[in-house]
Amino acid sequence: xxxARFITLEGGEGAGKSTQAKRLxxxxxxxxxxxxxxxxxxxxxxxxxxxxxxVEGDPDRWTPLSETLLHFAARADHLARxxxxxxxxxxxxxxxxxxxxxxxxxxxxQGLGLEPIHKLVNMVVGKDMPALTLVLDLPxxxxxxxxKGRAGKEDRYERMGLDFHQRLRSAFMTLAKAYPDRCxxxxxxxxxxxxxxxxxxxxxxxxxx
Numbered sequence: 352x353x354x355a356r357f358i359t360l361e362g363g364e365g366a367g368k369s370t371q372a373k374r375l376x377x378x379x380x381x382x383x384x385x386x387x388x389x390x391x392x393x394x395x396x397x398x399x400x401x402x403x404x405x406v407e408g409d410p411d412r413w414t415p416l417s418e419t420l421l422h423f424a425a426r427a428d429h430l431a432r433x434x435x436x437x438x439x440x441x442x443x444x445x446x447x448x449x450x451x452x453x454x455x456x457x458x459x460x461q462g463l464g465l466e467p468i469h470k471l472v473n474m475v476v477g478k479d480m481p482a483l484t485l486v487l488d489l490p491x492x493x494x495x496x497x498x499k500g501r502a503g504k505e506d507r508y509e510r511m512g513l514d515f516h517q518r519l520r521s522a523f524m525t526l527a528k529a530y531p532d533r534c535x536x537x538x539x540x541x542x543x544x545x546x547x548x549x550x551x552x553x554x555x556x557x558x559x560x
Contacts, residue, residue, distance in 0.1 A: 353480040359449040362487035365494030366539045368447045374547045387437040390447040395432040398425035406505040415463040423471045459522035486527040487539035491516045
């Protein structure tokens with residue numbers, strides 16, 4: 352099951368998710384909607400505390416399983432304290448990364464596999480799946496160039512190497528094709544206004560805000 356006003360943005364490093372999430376929130380607010388803009392890992396006090404463990408430090412500091420469990424620990428707190436209360440209050444929720452990032456990064460690219468992640472999704476997320484997931488796609492070199500220097504200490508994933516990010520891009524493409532009822536692939540290599548137009552077209556046609 353999915354929550355009608357829950358939208359997630361996914362994609363590789365430097366795809367412009369944060370920028371486009373803010374623009375989408377502004378579009379919805381101009382129509383009079385209340386919008387919560389959040390992110391993963393993070394979005395609640397507990398989840399933000401876990402975030403630094405995941406996005407800082409050496410690229411190989413965690414095994415794929417331990418990394419996945421940290422993501423879901425943060426996600427459980429985020430859902431309980433931030434996402435579910437906002438949805439229950441009638442707000443739109445726009446989240447920068449969610450379960451597809453865990454599937455793409457740890458499940459498919461780091462080799463954990465999807466079966467354990469699906470089990471954790473059932474346990475932690477349950478019926479609170481996004482109604483729409485926007486997968487922002489662009490060439491890896493472009494994304495890494497955009498991301499370089501912007502993350503500060505939060506550059507652990509950016510330092511995982513070109514081959515890792517090429518496989519990650521393929522993983523996101525595979526997920527977008529596997530879940531067409533939920534996912535829309537967005538060409539993030541275009542200029543920001545054109546990307547925003549693609550996103551608004553998907554939101555307005557599928558969710559009728």
